Amino acid sequence: MYNYKKVKRISSNLFEDGNPRYIVSIDNHQELMRALTDFCKLMNIRCGQVRGIGAISEATFRMYDPATKQYVDKTFSEQMEITGITGNISKKDGEPYLHVHATCSRADYSCVGGHLLSARINGACELLVDKFGDTKVGRKFDEETGLYLYDF
Numbered sequence: 831m832y833n834y835k836k837v838k839r840i841s842s843n844l845f846e847d848g849n850p851r852y853i854v855s856i857d858n859h860q861e862l863m864r865a866l867t868d869f870c871k872l873m874n875i876r877c878g879q880v881r882g883i884g885a886i887s888e889a890t891f892r893m894y895d896p897a898t899k900q901y902v903d904k905t906f907s908e909q910m911e912i913t914g915i916t917g918n919i920s921k922k923d924g925e926p927y928l929h930v931h932a933t934c935s936r937a938d939y940s941c942v943g944g945h946l947l948s949a950r951i952n953g954a955c956e957l958l959v960d961k962f963g964d965t966k967v968g969r970k971f972d973e974e975t976g977l978y979l980y981d982f
């Protein structure tokens with residue numbers, strides 16, 4: 831599903847604290863969000879961040895309309911580059927909660943992007959995952975926005 835290498839944070843990093851950073855390569859044809867969720871479970875990451883790049887054949891984004899509090903999902907089934915993926919990791923109901931956004935470039939060099947629900951790797955997916963030690967950050971439903979916001 832993935833392979834990885836654990837590296838120690840390097841000095842001069844603002845967050846230098848001995849916490850691990852993982853270089854992660856997700857196997858071809860895997861679903862990115864599922865593989866990343868499984869990785870967070872394996873490493874017991876309760877709070878962290880992720881960023882990276884890759885190539886995919888399909889992506890589903892989710893747009894939230896604050897006015898109606900409804901989600902609209904849209905799938906793009908075409909070869910794209912993940913020009914950037916960035917997100918945070920917390921926990922909700924005992925499970926990893928990944929809040930991930932991505933921008934993907936198409937064959938005509940235009941881009942689509944948004945809140946990422948799923949993506950099928952077709953080529954490579956190279957991520958950096960940071961674990962913030964034993965820090966625990968949860969999620970709590972917020973009535974005003976209709977979203978699960980950080981619960982410190």
Ligand code: FE
Pocket residue numbers: 929930931945
């Ligand atoms: Fe989002």
